[in-house]
Amino acid sequence: MNSQDIIEKIKERFEADIKLQQKAHGVKKIKEETIFVRIKREDFRKFVEFLFDIEKYPHFSVISATDLGEEIELLYHFSVGYGEFNGEKMISLGVKLPKKDLKIESITDLIPGALISEREIHEMVGVDFIGLKDTRHFFLPENWPEGKYPWRRDETFPKEMLNKLYETWKEGEENE
Amino acid sequence: MNESYTIPIGPLHPAIHEPITLKLEVSGERIVGVDVFCSQVHRGIEWIGMNRNNAIQSIYLAERVCGICNICHPLCMVQAIEKAAEIEVPERAEYIRTIMAELERIHSHLLWAGVAAHEIGFDTVFHYTWALRENVMDLIEYLTGNRVTKAIMMIGGVRRDIKEEGAKKIKEGMKFYLENFKKIEEIYLHDPTIKMRTRDVGILTKEDALKLCAVGPTARASGVPKDVRQDFPYAAYGDYGVKAITPDVYNGEVHGDVFDRIIVRLLEVKQSVDIINWVLDNMPSGPLLAEKNLVKLKIRLKKAEGEGIGRVEAPRGEDIHYVRLKAGEEPFLSWKIRAPTYNNVLPWIPMLLGGQIADVPIVAASTDPCMSCLNRVTVVDTDKKKEFEITKEYMHELSVRKTRRLMRNGR
Numbered sequence: 135m136n137s138q139d140i141i142e143k144i145k146e147r148f149e150a151d152i153k154l155q156q157k158a159h160g161v162k163k164i165k166e167e168t169i170f171v172r173i174k175r176e177d178f179r180k181f182v183e184f185l186f187d188i189e190k191y192p193h194f195s196v197i198s199a200t201d202l203g204e205e206i207e208l209l210y211h212f213s214v215g216y217g218e219f220n221g222e223k224m225i226s227l228g229v230k231l232p233k234k235d236l237k238i239e240s241i242t243d244l245i246p247g248a249l250i251s252e253r254e255i256h257e258m259v260g261v262d263f264i265g266l267k268d269t270r271h272f273f274l275p276e277n278w279p280e281g282k283y284p285w286r287r288d289e290t291f292p293k294e295m296l297n298k299l300y301e302t303w304k305e306g307e308e309n310e
Numbered sequence: 311m312n313e314s315y316t317i318p319i320g321p322l323h324p325a326i327h328e329p330i331t332l333k334l335e336v337s338g339e340r341i342v343g344v345d346v347f348c349s350q351v352h353r354g355i356e357w358i359g360m361n362r363n364n365a366i367q368s369i370y371l372a373e374r375v376c377g378i379c380n381i382c383h384p385l386c387m388v389q390a391i392e393k394a395a396e397i398e399v400p401e402r403a404e405y406i407r408t409i410m411a412e413l414e415r416i417h418s419h420l421l422w423a424g425v426a427a428h429e430i431g432f433d434t435v436f437h438y439t440w441a442l443r444e445n446v447m448d449l450i451e452y453l454t455g456n457r458v459t460k461a462i463m464m465i466g467g468v469r470r471d472i473k474e475e476g477a478k479k480i481k482e483g484m485k486f487y488l489e490n491f492k493k494i495e496e497i498y499l500h501d502p503t504i505k506m507r508t509r510d511v512g513i514l515t516k517e518d519a520l521k522l523c524a525v526g527p528t529a530r531a532s533g534v535p536k537d538v539r540q541d542f543p544y545a546a547y548g549d550y551g552v553k554a555i556t557p558d559v560y561n562g563e564v565h566g567d568v569f570d571r572i573i574v575r576l577l578e579v580k581q582s583v584d585i586i587n588w589v590l591d592n593m594p595s596g597p598l599l600a601e602k603n604l605v606k607l608k609i610r611l612k613k614a615e616g617e618g619i620g621r622v623e624a625p626r627g628e629d630i631h632y633v634r635l636k637a638g639e640e641p642f643l644s645w646k647i648r649a650p651t652y653n654n655v656l657p658w659i660p661m662l663l664g665g666q667i668a669d670v671p672i673v674a675a676s677t678d679p680c681m682s683c684l685n686r687v688t689v690v691d692t693d694k695k696k697e698f699e700i701t702k703e704y705m706h707e708l709s710v711r712k713t714r715r716l717m718r719n720g721r
Contacts, residue, residue, distance in 0.1 A: 157392075160543075160547075164543055168619055191520035193536070195523070195628065195653075196632075196648035200643060211619065220542070245521070245523065246522055246656070247522040247656055
């Protein structure tokens, strides 16, 4: 499926802000294409299900988070159409979450490979994934203080730990 | 015995000597449950890029994400910035990037093959493979000035040219690998013991590979023809036309086991040699950088506003960087690095389930995990409700003993 068809389909079903980014490479100027789609939080789950109409197993790469001040924007990077020369299209799905209500549905039931990424965003940004069963720390140590999020640009950023992160893991502590 | 125990393997990974913990639940010798923990060495690289460094400084930081993939991380990052700031890259620079990325793949795959041989107790093969690898390391040193952190990527191009003499040296090096490929193939693919230790061990089915979003040789060995160089061509790969290698091109069947992962990686070494030769023959002339003046480049990046995704097929699989720039700010507004091992950790669970403890090193090593890019093994015996940690030396010994046993009884 080419990008135009995908964009048409998205426009048909969702109220979305769509941006197509193209970049040509090499002497033959073959273009790779990324579709950035920004949708409303209510449509999020439906959109992920819609990806399954395009491909049986849409590939999930990662979730990236951007702190925009009052809101946090999550970008889910998917790709569809592997296996063919220049056939793959990236679909980056953006959802904005207000900081007062950082909640979004988990997609681990649809795509089990999203587990690590959801756990990472949960610990680094503090987003609650509804339906995510495993919310233990993955990258940060188990005794990381609660309510501190290293990737945020606000008061929850652990400023006092800067340059002395080693202090989170003191020798002789019971949970060492 | 009906109960089972938990065996923690770690805090260092038994194969790669890097920090990751695996918690294995075993019933007798059989693995019945697997859990993975990272969380020991997160270095906050993204945070530094978002708060302290300017974009050019971040190239060198990205290079230090990993000691092996130090072409693909910076390449990925500069591609993302080029898209965000709309910078056109000269053709010659894209060709040089391709050569550097493929040289890295050759050295990484040979390094992995050596480690795999060591894991099952073939130290002679390990030293032999690594001796072959020295050749490409010398080549990299000749071309970039460094063996490890190559410092060749720049936003909008590359920093060093490949001159005529360099091209000649690369050609000689590629000839050396083609000549030696037969021998490597003989050692790894026709040796009965290697086959006994790896055939139908650590199987990842095609469905699991797709569901768990496995990438790179791990996915391809399970029969998923996924390769960023083919699906989403960047640099000079679109001109060459890469085809993803799955094990069926070698012997017509896909098992999704450790042996298949060996096949895929070895064939990719040959593929890389072909790509490098082609790229050298078709190299366009022209400038190397879109903007030579670094101060101008910095100003341009500071003014730029936008977002971009860089995707590169690293030796271990798809590497992806997301970069977002905000006008007026030097550090990135947002930077996310996703190294291939990030996606290849979850597939360990189906691979290890049902296997033996002695197979853990080779199975875990078969995905070529890179913890610096990402992050131990605890074994829990559910029969005895006991937890104990296995040292890497003990685990390695178990693995070597199994090979020796198979060598005595197998044939």
